[in-house]
Amino acid sequence: MADQEVPPELGRLWRVPTAARLGRPAALDADRIVRTAVELADRDGLAGVTLAKVAKELGFTAMSLYRHVGSKDELFALMQDHVGAPVPDIDPPPGQWRDGVRRWALALRALFEEHPWLAEIPVSGPPSGPNMVGWMDALLRALRGTGLDWGAKVGILMLVSVYVQRTGSTDRQMAEGRRASGLDQAEAERAYGRALAGLVDPDRYPEAAKLFASGVFEHPADPAEDHDFTFGLELILDGIAATIDASHRADR
Template sequence: MFAVTTDFSGGGDPRRSIELLWGLRPGSRPGPKPRFTVAEIAASAIAIADTEGLGALTMRKVADGLGVSAMSLYTYVPGKGELIDLMLDTVLAEVSLAFDSAAGWRERLDRVARENWQLYLRHPWLLQVATSRPPLGPHVIAKYDHELRAIDGIGLTDIQMDLVVQLVGDYVHGAARTAVAATLVAQRTGLTDEQWWEQAAPVLEQVLDPAATPTATRVGAAAGEEYNAASDPARAFDFGLSCLLDGVAARISRNPDPGDRSR
């Protein structure tokens, strides 16, 4: 389900992608009403990526799932680049765009991070897509606006707001990648982390000199007492997110002129 291979959003024809994302035209297929909608094609592709990974996704496999030829599918979507853009924008529709009216910026930004975390866990293939050129679809843009609103009016400049949203996104991406990898390692080896440590620890004790690495020995033992907390992705995510939000708060307090939104 998860591999090191990476695909890219924005890899297709940008004009055609935007047309498909926003429904500016139903497709280039001439003649009778199209058999499928673009949304149905995206849903079929997402189902493949969810169950088999992005590496298994091909236009032919999507076409087979829909019961048409690959050539027929190309009359709806020009290629895999445009298809990936559609897939990304489609899954982002799952993210809630509402905040508790009583929530402060910290609670709102925490909510943004956790929504993204859960999205990655539901669709691990998202971690394989580089999005330096994001698909400019309605759900991508709505999500970006939502995340900016979480920190609007709290003393950050517009540039800082954009950078904070990017920072949170990058942090969650890295944390989710670690969590997904941990799950896959357990699946492929047939061992939980606890079982793996139980087998490794006796051998490690034979070769490890605690006097040579006293800090690592002390901290590692403390972490191990709490079920190997260092490799518990959810616990690590919570701690890291708290530290990140503390950093944002510190940045706000240091801003010399909160009213200057241009820098």
């Protein structure tokens, strides 16, 4: 594809060279803008990132940023791609796709934990930047040799990435709720279980009543073990395995 055919926002995302302007070098560039925006997001959350706030942090006017970043949504895409480096090096041997997908999901979860605002970026389309495409490629390499078609592989990519994103967002919101209540996770789960045990009518909610009477909330899992996330991820991996087996049976 010729350079002039690349949409401007993709050109900036991939740092496609543009015709140099005469005169002094620009005092501002996309990399500096993105680094500053990431610092603001890490400090104040995604809500703390606007073009006006980034410009103020840099000592420029907001209008001066539009030469390098076309919109706030484009800035978010640039930020996402920026923190996506380095891309995980995942290339498991044939037959070990499960370990590869698990490592990919855990690496993505670690990225969300390092930059919690990532989970709040609206999904406006498939991965488009060089680092995000690198993440895509890493998962596709893990699925190489499974016999699945491209549609199934893309579906797995979407499923696993959305699962990591949504659990990251939920974890962040629940952590904020616990901080507001002054309780740690174990205390919050015990308080929840005890309160609902006294409210849930077994005639109206028979199975829920059994759950709250079981005492499961009295002995919550160690948060460090990330039990809920791991449990859900293994269910997804089981589903992928079933899909691979069904594909092989169909081929035979």
